[in-house]
Amino acid sequence: MKLLKLIPDNTNIRFLRWRVPFYAISLLLMAASVGLMFTKGLNLGVDFVGGQMIRMTFVDQQAAPIADLRARIDGLGYGEPVIQQFGQLNEISVRMRLPADSSNRTAVAERMTREIVSTVRGAYPQVRIDGLDSVSGKVSSELFESGMWALILAAMGISIYIWIRFEWQFGVGALFALVHDVTLTLGMFSLTQMEFDLNIVAALLTLIGYSLNDNIVVYDRIRENLKKFRRMPITELLDLSVNETLSRTVVTSLSLLITLVALLVLGPDVIFGFTAAITLGIFVGTYSSIYMSTPILIWLGVTSDSFVPNEGPDRAERTARGET
Amino acid sequence: MLDFPRWKKVWLSLVTAALALAALPSLFALANLPWPAAIPAPLVNLGLDLAGGSHILLEAESGQIAAQRLENMEETVRTTMRQADPRIRISEVSSNNGSLSFMVEDTGQVDRARELLLPTINGLGSVREWDLQVVDGTRFVLAPTDQGLNAAVDNAMQSATEVVRKRIDALGTREPTIFRQGDTRIVVQVPGLQDPQALKDLLGQTAKLEFKLVDETALPSDVQQGIAPAGSQIYPFADDTPTVGQTIAVRRLGGIKGDNLVNAQQSFDPQTNEPVVTIQFDQQGAAKFAQLTTQNVNKPFAIILDEKVLSAPNINEPIRGGTAQISGGFSVEGANALAIALRSGALPVDLTVIEERTVRPELGIDSIKKGGIALAVGLTLLMAFMVLTYGRFGVYTCLALVINLLMILGVMAYLGEVAALTLPGIAGLVLTVGAAVDANVLINERIREERARGRGVVQAVETGYKEASRAIFDANITNTIAAVIMFLFGSGPIRGFAVVLIIGIATSVFTAVTLTRMWVAGWLRRTRPTDIVL
Numbered sequence: 001m002k003l004l005k006l007i008p009d010n011t012n013i014r015f016l017r018w019r020v021p022f023y024a025i026s027l028l029l030m031a032a033s034v035g036l037m038f039t040k041g042l043n044l045g046v047d048f049v050g051g052q053m054i055r056m057t058f059v060d061q062q063a064a065p066i067a068d069l070r071a072r073i074d075g076l077g078y079g080e081p082v083i084q085q086f087g088q089l090n091e092i093s094v095r096m097r098l099p100a101d102s103s104n105r106t107a108v109a110e111r112m113t114r115e116i117v118s119t120v121r122g123a124y125p126q127v128r129i130d131g132l133d134s135v136s137g138k139v140s141s142e143l144f145e146s147g148m149w150a151l152i153l154a155a156m157g158i159s160i161y162i163w164i165r166f167e168w169q170f171g172v173g174a175l176f177a178l179v180h181d182v183t184l185t186l187g188m189f190s191l192t193q194m195e196f197d198l199n200i201v202a203a204l205l206t207l208i209g210y211s212l213n214d215n216i217v218v219y220d221r222i223r224e225n226l227k228k229f230r231r232m233p234i235t236e237l238l239d240l241s242v243n244e245t246l247s248r249t250v251v252t253s254l255s256l257l258i259t260l261v262a263l264l265v266l267g268p269d270v271i272f273g274f275t276a277a278i279t280l281g282i283f284v285g286t287y288s289s290i291y292m293s294t295p296i297l298i299w300l301g302v303t304s305d306s307f308v309p310n311e312g313p314d315r316a317e318r319t320a321r322g323e324t
Numbered sequence: 325m326l327d328f329p330r331w332k333k334v335w336l337s338l339v340t341a342a343l344a345l346a347a348l349p350s351l352f353a354l355a356n357l358p359w360p361a362a363i364p365a366p367l368v369n370l371g372l373d374l375a376g377g378s379h380i381l382l383e384a385e386s387g388q389i390a391a392q393r394l395e396n397m398e399e400t401v402r403t404t405m406r407q408a409d410p411r412i413r414i415s416e417v418s419s420n421n422g423s424l425s426f427m428v429e430d431t432g433q434v435d436r437a438r439e440l441l442l443p444t445i446n447g448l449g450s451v452r453e454w455d456l457q458v459v460d461g462t463r464f465v466l467a468p469t470d471q472g473l474n475a476a477v478d479n480a481m482q483s484a485t486e487v488v489r490k491r492i493d494a495l496g497t498r499e500p501t502i503f504r505q506g507d508t509r510i511v512v513q514v515p516g517l518q519d520p521q522a523l524k525d526l527l528g529q530t531a532k533l534e535f536k537l538v539d540e541t542a543l544p545s546d547v548q549q550g551i552a553p554a555g556s557q558i559y560p561f562a563d564d565t566p567t568v569g570q571t572i573a574v575r576r577l578g579g580i581k582g583d584n585l586v587n588a589q590q591s592f593d594p595q596t597n598e599p600v601v602t603i604q605f606d607q608q609g610a611a612k613f614a615q616l617t618t619q620n621v622n623k624p625f626a627i628i629l630d631e632k633v634l635s636a637p638n639i640n641e642p643i644r645g646g647t648a649q650i651s652g653g654f655s656v657e658g659a660n661a662l663a664i665a666l667r668s669g670a671l672p673v674d675l676t677v678i679e680e681r682t683v684r685p686e687l688g689i690d691s692i693k694k695g696g697i698a699l700a701v702g703l704t705l706l707m708a709f710m711v712l713t714y715g716r717f718g719v720y721t722c723l724a725l726v727i728n729l730l731m732i733l734g735v736m737a738y739l740g741e742v743a744a745l746t747l748p749g750i751a752g753l754v755l756t757v758g759a760a761v762d763a764n765v766l767i768n769e770r771i772r773e774e775r776a777r778g779r780g781v782v783q784a785v786e787t788g789y790k791e792a793s794r795a796i797f798d799a800n801i802t803n804t805i806a807a808v809i810m811f812l813f814g815s816g817p818i819r820g821f822a823v824v825l826i827i828g829i830a831t832s833v834f835t836a837v838t839l840t841r842m843w844v845a846g847w848l849r850r851t852r853p854t855d856i857v858l
Contacts, residue, residue, distance in 0.1 A: 003857060004712040009776055055687075110524070110677075130687045132520075136678040139381065143815065150813035157805045165798055199748055202810060202818045206755065206825070209806040213762065213799040220795040248769040251713060252762045255706055259758035262702030263751060268691035270373075271751050278755065 006254070007247040015242050016235050019295035026180060026292060033187020040190050043082075045197035046133050048147070050140035051097045052113055053133040060126040063089040072119055078112045084195065087269025091130075094120075098137060109134060147201040151182070154205055158212055166219055167307070169300035174215050177293035181211045181284045188280055199274040207281025210256070214249060214289035221245050222297070226304045234303060238294050253286045326786055326845040336842060343831070344727050346734030354692065366737040371746030371820050374692055376685025377515035382488070382527060382675040384508045389480045389673050390473060394419050397444075397454070397466060401426065404440050412437050416463075423467035431462055438464075451475060477507060480672040485510055488675070490668035491526050510675065516685050522661070530630045530674050531665035533582025533603075533650075535616065538624040538636050542573035562632040564653040572633055574626045580616055584609025588666035590659040593651060599659040600651045603666060610646025618642040627652070629662070688747075695750035702754055703729075710761060714768045715857045720843050721764040724835040728760050729753065731831040732824065743827065746820025756828030762799070763836035766792040772858045781856055782848060789841055796837060800829050 046053045058064045066083050073081045073094065082095040094116065098109055113132065120127050135143070155178050163171030182204055189196050221241040229237060260279045267275060349365030352358070359365050372379050398417060401424065405412040412433045417426040428437050438456065445466065447453035453472030457465045468476075485504055492500045492512065501513040514523065539556040548571070552558045556573045587604040605613055616625070617639050626636040627650055634652030654662065707725065710718035732753065736743040771788030779787060804826065811822035 003715050004709075006713075009772075114521075129684065131683040132680065133682075134677070134680040136676075138383075139679045146813045146815070150809050153813070154806045154809045157809065158802045161802060161805060162798075198815070198818055202748055202814065202821050205806045205810050206821075209803040209825075210759065212802045212806075213759075216798045216802060217766065217795045220798065224791075244773065245769075247772075248765050251765045251769070255709065255761045255765070256755070256758035258705045258709060259702035259754050262705065263695075263698045263754050265698075266694060266701055267698035267751070267754070268694045268747060270687075270691065271747055274748060274751060278751075 005247075006250050011243045011246055012239075013243060013246070014239055015290055016239050016295055016298075019291065019298075022291040023295065026288075029187070030180060030183045033183045033190070036187050036190040040193070042186070042190055042196040043193045045195045046095060046135045046140065047198040048140055048144045048196070049097065050135050050137040051095060052109060052135075053093050053095045054113065054116060055091070055093045055130040055132070056120065057088070057128045057130055058090040058092075058124060058126065059128050061090050061124075064092045065124070066092065068123070069094070069120065072123060073116055076112075076115055076119060078115075081116075086272060091269065109136075143198060147198065150201065151204060151208075154208055155179070155182075158208065162212075162216070162219070166223060167302065169297055169302045169306070170219050172300060173293040173296045174212060174219075176296055177211060177215055177285075177288040178208055180288050180292050181207060181281060184284050185277055185281055189277070194273050194276065197273070199271060200277050203274045203277035203281070207278050207285055210278075210282065211285025211288060214252075214285055215293045217248060218242060218245050218289055218294060222294070222302075223307060226302075226307050230304045232304075234298055237304075238297065242290055242294060249286060249289070253282055256282050326782065326841070326848065328842050328845050333842060336838065340727060340731070340835075340839065343734040343738075344730035346737045347730040347732075350733055350737050354696070366740070368733055368736045369741050369744040370688070370692075371744040371749065372513055372515065372681065373683050373747045374688040374745060374750075375515045376683050376688040377513065378520040378523065378680065378682040380512040380514075380520065380524065380527070380677055381505070381679035382510045382512065383678045384477075384481060384484060384510075384673040384675055386477050386508050389477050390422055390468065392673070393468065393473070393476050394422065394424055397424050400444055401441070401466075404444070405437065408436070408440055412440075423465055425463060425465045428462050428464065434458065434462060441466075447472060447475075474507075481508060481510070484671050484673055484675065487669050487671050488512065488527060491664055492523070494664040494668055495523065495526060497523070509678075520680065520682050522657070524677055524680070526661050526665060527675060528677065529661065529665045530671045531662070531668075532630055532670045533585075533666060534579055534628040535582070535613070536574040536576075536579030536626050536628060537616075537620060538626050539573040539575050540623070547571055547573045559626065559628060559631065559633045562629065562634050562652055564655075564658070565634060566653060572626060572636055574628070574633075578616075579625075580609070580612045582609075582666065583670065584612070585666055588663040590656065590663045591649075593649065596651075598651055599654045599656045600649050601654070601659050601663045601666065602647060602649050605646040605648075607646075610644075613646060613648065614642060614644045618644075691747050691750070695747070695754070699750070699754050699757070703757055706757065706761065710764070714764075716847075717764075717768050717771070717840075717844070717856075717858055720840045721761055721768070721836070723843070724764065724840050725757060725760060727839065728828070728832050728835040729757060731835065732756065732827050735827045735831065736823070739823075743823045744820055745824070748818060748821035749824045752821045752824030752828065756824065756832060759803075760828065760832035760836055763792070763796045763832065764840060766795055767837070767840070768858060771856075775856070775858065781853055784856075785844060785848065789837070793837065796833065800833055804829055 064085060066085065070081060070083055079097055083092055084095070085092050096112060096116070113134065117129060155175060158178070159171045159175040162174045185204060185207065189200065218241060221244055222238060225232070225237050225241050232240070257279065260275060260282065263275045264272065264279060346366055349359050350368040353367060398419065401414070402417070405414050413429040414426045415429055417424070419425070428434050438458065441456065445452065445454035445456050451471040452469055453475070455467045455469055459465055481504055485502060488510055489502050492502065492514070497514050499515055501511070503511050505511050512527070514520070539553055542553050542556060546553070547558060550558055550571070552573050555576055557576050558571050558573050560571050561567045561569070582603070584606045585603050586606045589602050591600055591602045592598065593600045620639050621642060622638060624636050624638050627634045629652070634650060703725065707722040710721045712718070714721060736745060767788050770792045771784050774784035774787045807822045807825040807829065811819055811826065814822055
């Protein structure tokens, strides 16, 4: 039986030759993402800003009458609703901010929900209410805070682990790749204005894990080769390591994509944003493990000495012979 | 490396079987197939987003508990001093910044007053509840201690949780989950509830019932402006009463509280046919109520619920039977809810709904179905890809994958409620399937590489497993770090996702590394191939 080989044996692509232009592009994209977040911002869901989200399905309609609904709900005087369609064309979510100035916000929120539901029911008797999320300002700020903490702690924890297992340069490289991946994903959320809720934080944490997976596999090979080929120039050695692990990188990323696309196309609509974030993260993560976290090692001065346990006469001797 | 003694094989197979078979009852249940009753069947718990239902987070205002406690302290101080023999006169009773202060008028009685208060400030438990300071010789300052206040909050929350439980039971809700979260919060989860409104209305009602005499001396113009005569207090009428918008002055003291009830039922007023609540006092309450109504015949008294007046009828005759009827413009549902609330007792503190998540059960079923299909399709495609890429080794990978999935579900079934399957959890399952093959990909690629370098079959396999293990280990540790942090910081559904990831990491290392190695070793031993297709 002839087996499928996506990547031929013994590839020798000189990935790192293009490191400067790719770095430039990545840094530009990161800057653009940060800029987008400051100007356009993220479309934060009720989890993070508080408010109410009512999910409804217009059973007897082809598509939800979004414009009409917007006018009707706006007319109630609680502010403008954010209406988004998800899944089928007749499935929507109606999002409302909590009334700002009111001593009894919970009661007002309750009344608001009741009025919206009865207004929509009055106009479209066949509507089906699928779910309700109601989050007070207090809870939403707690959720936001704990979400941010989770991201920061995960990034720190993983970088420290890599630093301990490898060398500090690798820790910095991993942290940089991770910031790169998260920033670009956030930029994409800002650009598309997809809803950013609690699930997306989980998605970001997941993609941090997976992108680091790739990093570690490449780093592990770099470490092995650094011990094996003491005289090889570092750029060449990094290229060799990336090439040796290329087949694995491609097969694993494809495996993940197969399952993710299945989820995107066939899975529950409610977690579409979540799956989309991870899918995007797989692309960004695979790219960053080759072009972000590897070249940075050159600039941070990784040499074959980095993994020599006993420095001393041996090192001095080699330096004397002109090996670095 | 490739040596597997018989005992080890048996042991590994037993563990695998025990965990993987535990998934079967849940799979049967999801597919709506009958499970033989004779065999015990641990089931995977479904989160609310899949099972449908409501998650309600209630919060108490701890400041309210402190204020209440201060008020009780004031009453205790007044009573203690009044009942002392000879009576100790006090003045300038005031409370600010959470502490209570008063003057003992006769300096000679300061020591005795202090002595009388000692049991109260020391409390019943092991912690001192109040700090007492005597300033300038005669001014007493009572400040609550932190421990005392915490204990009071804890107490109030404990009984609030009990009241919440009673009320939900009275509503006839099946299988509610009620537990305390943090210092001042209560989580209520009810599966399959269609309309959580009734539940929220019921829990939002403190149900503090009071009967107080109307102050007839108050000038209507003063009352209108919110000015109460000394010893009286202004209350507004409740929302659904005919007199809503008006206020009334009632006497602060001399009323009775509705704590001593034995029963409360919704009924109809025989004359007006209006929905009302009939309450029944216990013996003590009945005696107090009889006394109040006997002494005040032909005077109006106000029925006050949660600081709002329901009605202020005239006492036409003494009510001695201990039964009273409360009207206040109720709907039948409203009267019924109030009856339940009164039966289960007043909440010691107001509770506010600060978070609610409700999902229609059908939506959850839909999610499970779609998630299942996505999983099946993804898995099939992935398995085809693996077999095409790695041949026999790909088949081992596929076997490991299926067992891995079963083991995750099995472990979740054993763990029960701690590891409920949520919507993000389904995504976690699908993702774990994708990620679990990574270990096998690493191993297979390495074996391929070692073969290309000219190593023999057995040696290549051995080196492949050994060299790949390091990266597999490191990669899984980083994923575990991310998943554990997600579990610790995440709420609800996110936790469900993290749980699947954590279990999946453990089982996938076991199936992808240990099990496949056992199978590969067995195959090598049996056939002793000189070349492998990889």
